[in-house]
Amino acid sequence: VRRIRTHHLREMKQRGERFAMLTSYDQYSAQVFDEAGIEVLLVGDSASNNVFGNATSLPVTVDELIPLARAVARTASRALVVADLPFGSYQASPEQAFHTAARFLKEAEAHAVKLEGGLAMVPQVRKLTEGGVPVMAHIGFTPQSEHNLGGYRVQGRGEAGEQVIAEARAMEEAGAFAVVMEMVPGDVAAEVTKAVSIPTIGIGAGAQCDGQVLVWGDAFGLRTGRLPRFVKQYADLHGILLDAARTYAAEVKDGSFPGPEHTF
Ligand code: KIV
Numbered sequence: 001v002r003r004i005r006t007h008h009l010r011e012m013k014q015r016g017e018r019f020a021m022l023t024s025y026d027q028y029s030a031q032v033f034d035e036a037g038i039e040v041l042l043v044g045d046s047a048s049n050n051v052f053g054n055a056t057s058l059p060v061t062v063d064e065l066i067p068l069a070r071a072v073a074r075t076a077s078r079a080l081v082v083a084d085l086p087f088g089s090y091q092a093s094p095e096q097a098f099h100t101a102a103r104f105l106k107e108a109e110a111h112a113v114k115l116e117g118g119l120a121m122v123p124q125v126r127k128l129t130e131g132g133v134p135v136m137a138h139i140g141f142t143p144q145s146e147h148n149l150g151g152y153r154v155q156g157r158g159e160a161g162e163q164v165i166a167e168a169r170a171m172e173e174a175g176a177f178a179v180v181m182e183m184v185p186g187d188v189a190a191e192v193t194k195a196v197s198i199p200t201i202g203i204g205a206g207a208q209c210d211g212q213v214l215v216w217g218d219a220f221g222l223r224t225g226r227l228p229r230f231v232k233q234y235a236d237l238h239g240i241l242l243d244a245a246r247t248y249a250a251e252v253k254d255g256s257f258p259g260p261e262h263t264f
C-alpha cells in the first residue's frame with residue numbers, strides 16, 4: 001500500500017477531499033486504524049492521560065512517548081505517523097525543538113512531529129522544516145498551556161478570531177504542512193481553512209476543516225464519564241471490554257474455562 005505523505009494531504013485539500021486522523025499509542029490500535037484507512041495517526045501527548053494515567057498532558061516525557069511512537073510507526077503501513085513533542089521539549093529554543101524532533105524521527109521512525117503554539121513557535125517551525133522535519137502545528141486551545149489559558153475554553157471568539165487566522169498564516173509561512181485547530185468557533189475555523197493552503201484539522205472546530213481528529217479512547221468509548229461536546233462516541237469499548245472481562249472471570253471461577261478444547 002502507498003504511504004500517505006504530507007503532499008497527499010495538501011492535494012486532498014485542493015480536491016476538496018476530507019481526511020481523518022486519530023490518536024494511536026500502540027500496535028493494536030495502529031493496526032486497526034491503518035486498516036480502516038485513517039490517513040494520519042497521531043502519537044499524541046494525550047498518551048499522558050490516556051496511557052500513563054496522568055490528569056493532564058503536561059507530565060509525559062520524550063522518553064515515555066518514543067517507544068509508543070515506535071510501536072505505531074512500525075505497525076502502520078499506510079498512515080502518516082505524527083508524534084507530538086511533549087511540554088518542555090521544544091519551547092525553550094529552535095535548537096531544543098530540533099534535538100527532540102530528531103529523536104522522534106531517528107529512534108521512533110515517526111514521519112513528522114506536532115507542536116503547540118502560534119506566533120511564538122515560528123522560529124521552531126522554521127528550524128525543523130528547514131532541517132528536514134515535517135511539522136504539524138496546533139493552535140486555538142493548546143492543552144499544554146491550559147494553566148495559561150485558564151482551563152479548557154474555546155479560543156478565538158469575537159475579536160480573537162483574527163488572531164487565530166494570523167497564527168495559522170504564520171504557521172504556513174514558517175513551513176508547517178498542516179495545522180490542528182482545537183476548540184475554535186466553526187466560522188473562524190472555516191475562515192482559516194480558506195485563508196491557508198495547508199490542510200486544517202479540526203477538533204471542536206466545526207465541519208469546514210480539511211480533516212478531523214479525535215482522541216481514540218474518547219471516540220470509541222474507552223473513556224467513561226462526561227465527554228467534551230466536540231466528541232462523538234462511535235462505539236462503547238468500555239462496555240464491550242467490561243462484559244468480556246466479567247464473563248472471563250465468572251468462567252474461571254465456575255470452572256467452565258478452560259474447556260477440553262483449550263486443554264493439551
Ligand atoms: O495529543 C493529542 O491527542 C492531540 C490531539 C487531540 C490533536 O494533540
Ligand code: NA
Pocket residue numbers: 044045046057084
Ligand atoms: Na497533543
